[in-house]
Amino acid sequence: MRDDDFRSEIREWLAANVTPELRGVGGPGREHEAFEGRLAFNRRLAAAGWTCLAWPQEYGGRGAPLARQVIFHEEYARAGAPARVDHIGETLVGPTLIAFGTPEQQRRFLPRIASVEDLWCQGYSEPGAGSDLAAVSTKARLDGDRWVLGGQKTWTSLAHVADWCFVLARTGGERHAGLSYLLVPMRQPGVTVRPIRQLTGTSEFNEVFFDDAYTERDLVVGEVGEGWRVAMGTLAFERGAATVGQQIGFQREWDAVAALARRTGADTDPLIRDRLTRAWIGLSVLRSHTLRALAGEPSPQDASVVKVLWSRWHRGLGELAMEVRGAAGTVARGEPYDLDEWQRLFLFSRADTIYGGSDEIQRNIIATRVLGLPKGTSR
Template sequence: MKLGFSREDELFRAECADWLNGQMAGEFKDIKGITKLTACPERRKEWEQQLAAYKWSCIGWPEEWGGRNASLAHQVIFAEEYARAGVPGRVNHIGVELAGPTILAFGTEAQKQRFLPDIAAGKTIFCQGFSEPGAGSDLASVRTKARLEGGEWVVNGQKIWTSLAHISDWIFVVSRSEEGSKGPKGLTFLMMEIDQPGIEIRGIKQINGDAEFNETFFTDARCPADSLIGAPGEGWKIAMGLLAFERGVSTLGQQMGFRNELDEIIAAAKANGAAKDPLIRQRIAKAEIGLNLMRYGALRMLSQTDHSKIDGAALTYKIQWASWRRNLGELAMDVLGQAAEVAEGAEYEWDTLPNLFLYSRADTIYGGTNQIQRNLIAERGLGMPREPRGDV
């Protein structure tokens, strides 16, 4: 595992930093530092297109599809500098990091021509239709149904926790297309246009006052037969391939965001005197150590070349960072004290650290709960007996 970067890599880092910092000090300075995913959606769509115009949108993609065919090291560096510059999170993260790579891996040539250019250009925003009210971490329990009728797929059902569906153009949907099938069998992976009569989006207000999540209802919603990725019944395989992309190079950028949060906590502790408390100093030191351990683990995970082997870092990474950040949110509240419990602005207009505490409560749930992650570690990593599953 390489823990450092070459001189060439560092020159690329300087190029990334110069461009990103220049944008945040210039044309897009109005969105610098925004943390809410729902804030300034139109400006952030413009930012997606600005990234594309300078070929920064999806640098790991092949050049023919709008990328730079960047090395893993360069992808990591860009993700880190993106977060370091205070650039808001990508509103098309799902399209660039999940939908695009899935189409590249499993799509037909016609599907690549149809979807990839507009994703890369920031013109098509994607969201994800996986979870349902009765199928959160257990994706194999989905009940949304799809049937082929007159050259179209007709979809009925409900998805939930659909991030940014209200500003998205397309949604990829895992649905049950084989009547009577159970578990991972009989599932199909579809690409559906959102702006149609059969799809209804309802926002879900979160504990921090934001509403990035949505319920998505399908009532005879339709998409062409060729919107299917893979073959009918291969939805589980496609979905698992997509989830493998979820823990890619963006994890290092995520950690840079954590770095910024920890630095703000340290600054607050120094400013209000909390840093004089030995227990607070000990917790800050523990958070610093944990962040460094996560970085080394992520680098090892990304450096894995034999993907046929189960890498312990990949299995443990989600539960590691989710638990760490939940604890970081609690540390932030303890450092701020009573000041953290009052919002100075309008209702639910929280500063960064109280918002960190509120949002981090969900970190151990979405993307696979801590309980599910422990099952994966036990069964796949340690080879322990599988938990009984009645329907699989």
């Protein structure tokens, strides 16, 4: 099949399956929207063979080359298809199990991820260990044939709907050397999920408390004490071809901000025009750099560069949208806290430079591992 035929196939499938009520719903800051409908859509997507394109065929994927992964995500975004609810499983846990998991773990979990039967969340950050993951204090002790966990995770996206969590926990030692990467069932008495209310008024992030929660002894990915290496592998997978689709969404947002500026007359301000132009150039640079990075082997360093570029760009677009809106942008359109799309963009994008690895940490990685500078010089 030629790439053009592949593009036509996915475009036709999306045209036939993306219904009006699902078009454009969900995503960062809007994960509460039409969740059940999006889950059902994801399962139809899986049944049609459109999930896990990048996975090797022997693990239930298509083994699609990068060009076709990019095509899929471009068409998915252009069709206004709903935000995926299975992305943590497909893009993070699945590739991690393929790279580091045992054959038994792969047989148990990969088919259920590919079919969207199990949803996953990520148990990394803690109140005292956000960007500094080596400071994780959640503990896991071996008790017979089980690991027993105690501790707290925070900023855990979609924990309230997840079936499983991959947890970085301390099983002995200090800092990096004492961490292990555990797969923990969420639906058990020892796990409590508490939502965190965001600036947007929604609650897609959560606190997760482990109070003698357990998981099976053999659900350690990699060796005991090798959790840091596995966790870094997961982060390298995090920013794959899906970021191209994300950028198509960014392009739509830029187009909408530019159209708003024309409607309101804000585009007559030379400063606004200059910022719109710079934002367009920045997005073009981001896309070019992302495609170049994706063409090579995945690495945390490249992922850090892409994260810094897109998070700062998107936060800046939210600020620009508020300037275009003017004074009206400071007033909610209804009670009790009914935000329009520009207010939601502005408020949620404040977190873009924090979640998924804060800007400061990403810049340190770039400075020390890419540029070879001494620690502490990235500022």
